Amino acid sequence: MTIVDETTGLPERSVANTRTFPASVGLMKRSMVNIVRLPSAFVPSLVMPIFQTIAFAGTFFAITQIPGFPTDRSINWFLPLGVIMGSGFAGIGIGFATIRDLEGGFYDRLRLTPAPRASLIVGPLLSALVRSFIVTTVVFAVGSLFGARLTHGPSGLIPLYLAGLGIASIGTGWGLGLAYRFRDMRAAAIMQLTFFLLIFLTEAQTPLSVMEGWLEHVARINPFNQVIGLARLGFLDQPMTWNETWTGLLALVVIVALTMVFARRGLDKLSDE
């Protein structure tokens, strides 16, 4: 016999409230399964930063001759950039995957569940963090084989990982927010263009001291510059102090918060189509 709710007179609901964390972990697992089954969606974000680190370090080895350049190893300068790029890809890749789900209709099935809306963002975010961790570890390992050295010991890895995870979070928030708003591949181009433009309009390649004109002005106010600075802290011949660290962390926290709000509002907009 069907049990009936006294208030509504309808059959009693059979499902309890879904909690955010288990739902997020479920979505993260799905994303990881997809990486294994569709490696082509992840491998480029792993290979590109490795290639970029090695190629840039080899091509621009003379950059260390610039007076006052903070390291005598070009790979120490470019490895953190590779990590930032790879982590950015990891985050933006989540945006691409979400576009596929939106276009294919699978995202409707996710939205039809009573899982907290936050889990639809946190789940992919966790996946991006795992991807970023893998990319950072692999790029560091390969970079070390090519001569990269931590100038302050293993503690220098902490800012590198923090910057990578932060950039992956930013990429995820930005990617999801755009995917929700455009709901098709138009968002993909905007994600990549804006994200990597912002990263390259920094000290990504050369220090501020050798930049001139508008490039220097933009790089000076671009908060991503602080993030790249954070990633490089453990690889430069200069002190790794709190004073050098907090600006990068602050930039990360602010941009991550903004992009997460951007994603959350975008998710709400899906119901407005």
Add this chain to the structure above:
Amino acid sequence: MPTTSTNSLPIEAIGLQRTFGTGDEQVKAVDGVDLQIQQGEIFGFLGPNGAGKSTTVRMLTTLLRPTGGIGRVAGFDVVEQANDVRRNIGVALQDAAIDPLMTGSELLHLQAVLYGLPKSTHATKAGELLERVGLTAAGNRRVGTYSGGMRRRLDLALSLIHEPTVLFLDEPTTGLDPMSRISLWEEIRRLNNDGTTVMLTTQYLEEADQLTERIAIIDHGVIVRKGRPSELKAEVGSPTLFVSVDAAATEPATTLLAGFGELRPSPEGTLGVGLTDGPSAVSNVIRTLDDAGITVRNLELHEPSLDDVFAEATGYRLEGADA
């Protein structure tokens, strides 16, 4: 103590509206839909492509925010209590949108997680549902390798993981072969016998005739007919005679047929007329056309069907519908 009072309807829409775009480009996809679906009912929601069926379903299932009116499902408001609605409904969407990289079993597990079911029940539930829809052997295969019918069945299984009290099926048999369609109909009947209220949107009039107790026909965002199929057929009244003549004779034949009753929408290449005097008028029609020198190439008489109801309500027939 459980009661059996019925204060709320499982599905209710009052003046439900949905507008897309702004200014001159504004389109009213759904324009004041009223629906009252009773507990334990299979309700058919019919309409041609673009009539507003899916938009209505998307609003009632919380995927799309209405721009006007009220929608209540399982006693909860679709806007203010969206998550309560989601907990109580199962939805099989039009395109069987399923991640092709995952296996059927993995998708059922994910669905169980997202519905907050106890972890200890996941494997049992997944196994039971796979068996119920006949996919046990394919449960560990990636969905990308499934046929259209298998995807539909998995989609139905996914929508049942939490034993919903209300089930929305949006064109569940579109594109299926006849055997798969009949198998899905049996499953829908079984669910309904277990007490599940079903709202079924379909373009197949035979499907609506077979499964539903009541139907509503929507056209241009407005409900144009509502009621029991038998009542609606009776309202159409007279049988429809479909006549095929040579193309050159279409115009005079149309004029002559109009003398026997109202002209009705008909499949391409034929003329349709509702015979006011019933089947006995057929011989008179043939004689009249013959006297006018018009050769009848084919002739079919149909008792009122849902297709006639549909045609009378919307002004046209569904492609492929049984005349």
